[in-house]
Amino acid sequence: MNKLLPLALLTIVAASCAQPPAQWELRDDPAIVNFDRANAVSVDQELVDPPFLPVHDQVASGPPRVVNIRLEIIEREVEIAPGVFVWQMAFNNSVPGPVPVVFQWDWVNLTLVNGTTNTVRFGESSNTMAHNIDFHASTGALGGGGLTVVAPGEEIGLEWRAVKSGFFVYHCAPGGEMVPYHVVTGGNGALLVLPREGLRDGFGDPLRYDKVFYFGEQDYYVPKNADGTWRRPTNFIDQMAPMLDVMRGLTPTHIAFNGKYGALTADIRLEAAVGETVLMLHSQANNPSFPHLIGGHGDWVYPYGKFGNKPDANLESWDVVAGGTAAAVYTFKQDGVYAYLNHNLIKAFLFDAKAFIHVTGGWDDNLMHNSFEARPITAN
Numbered sequence: 001m002n003k004l005l006p007l008a009l010l011t012i013v014a015a016s017c018a019q020p021p022a023q024w025e026l027r028d029d030p031a032i033v034n035f036d037r038a039n040a041v042s043v044d045q046e047l048v049d050p051p052f053l054p055v056h057d058q059v060a061s062g063p064p065r066v067v068n069i070r071l072e073i074i075e076r077e078v079e080i081a082p083g084v085f086v087w088q089m090a091f092n093n094s095v096p097g098p099v100p101v102v103f104q105w106d107w108v109n110l111t112l113v114n115g116t117t118n119t120v121r122f123g124e125s126s127n128t129m130a131h132n133i134d135f136h137a138s139t140g141a142l143g144g145g146g147l148t149v150v151a152p153g154e155e156i157g158l159e160w161r162a163v164k165s166g167f168f169v170y171h172c173a174p175g176g177e178m179v180p181y182h183v184v185t186g187g188n189g190a191l192l193v194l195p196r197e198g199l200r201d202g203f204g205d206p207l208r209y210d211k212v213f214y215f216g217e218q219d220y221y222v223p224k225n226a227d228g229t230w231r232r233p234t235n236f237i238d239q240m241a242p243m244l245d246v247m248r249g250l251t252p253t254h255i256a257f258n259g260k261y262g263a264l265t266a267d268i269r270l271e272a273a274v275g276e277t278v279l280m281l282h283s284q285a286n287n288p289s290f291p292h293l294i295g296g297h298g299d300w301v302y303p304y305g306k307f308g309n310k311p312d313a314n315l316e317s318w319d320v321v322a323g324g325t326a327a328a329v330y331t332f333k334q335d336g337v338y339a340y341l342n343h344n345l346i347k348a349f350l351f352d353a354k355a356f357i358h359v360t361g362g363w364d365d366n367l368m369h370n371s372f373e374a375r376p377i378t379a380n
């Protein structure tokens with residue numbers, strides 16, 4: 001017994017040296033949590049149109065900041081598919097809206113504008129309705145919706161603290177039937193709250209991405225005329241009653257990535273290289289979705305798109321809940337055209353819930369090759 005004990009101890013020590021116990025969960029740093037807002041540096045963030053994100057650091061280099069963002073709501077008519085017109089409500093003239101990027105414990109200082117002052121970039125605006133914004137990442141007052149109702153031609157300010165990390169939906173939510181109406185005409189987007197230490201893989205090791213793409217999935221409910229043609233309304237108000245009738249059927253007439261058919265398969269070319277790690281962000285403000293990368297995987301997939309959850313490894317498809325997001329990381333290993341899509345394949349191919357990612361950089365026969373070319377069937 002006495003001779004065996006040291007050996008047993010040695011074995012335990014050796015095993016624990018080879019595989020240190022997982023320390024995945026991190027506790028909040030009180031110095032960061034209690035950092036005085038009055039001492040925070042204020043920075044302006046230039047937002048960009050999806051599927052791209054603003055240039056950003058992946059690890060916080062200082063204490064919490066106040067990040068100033070400006071969202072201008074534009075009511076506009078867009079041809080979402082050939083011959084199909086929708087009056088959208090578009091944050092910064094984009095459906096989905098742009099993705100602000102902050103760190104956990106930063107303050108987000110929003111100016112929400114109903115209309116536009118930037119006629120150079122956004123064109124004329126003649127908004128007809130009140131709008132607001134509900135940030136799923138925020139705390140209190142209906143996600144800010146209760147403090148941001150703003151009439152056409154006016155602007156309003158809202159500051160809130162990003163207390164949780166993850167990828168979070170935001171959307172317009174003016175109340176009652178207006179909530180789904182504004183959301184399914186495009187009044188939604190998502191906001192990225194990075195952990196201050198950056199993303200970590202399932203081992204707890206730092207994970208850095210080379211590129212990030214945002215796939216905003218949008219369902220539309222376009223009414224038809226008596227003769228079967230698509231109804232083309234004259235403005236955002238005229239569109240509402242007939243569209244609500246279609247919405248009550250719960251069956252979308254159109255589903256798109258990045259606002260319109262062909263947006264990420266033809267209009268915008270997404271590119272990556274073999275060896276590059278891509279963060280794939282996905283949101284759906286009104287319905288579930290089931291992301292899948294054809295020919296690849298989710299190396300690490302953060303449950304519900306929230307970085308405080310230990311990521312799942314090696315998934316084939318994953319979840320977006322209605323009013324939620326997904327965040328998946330993949331390092332490309334083969335060149336070719338990959339389809340990133342909703343693996344409800346009807347929504348991907350009979351509708352247009354899909355994107356292409358063009359990957360260059362070489363092919364690894366060891367991972368895949370034809371063992372023989374097509375030939376007449378041989379006897380076995």
Ligand SMILES: [Cu+2]
Pocket residue numbers: 089130131132172173174182187
């Ligand atoms: Cu609205």
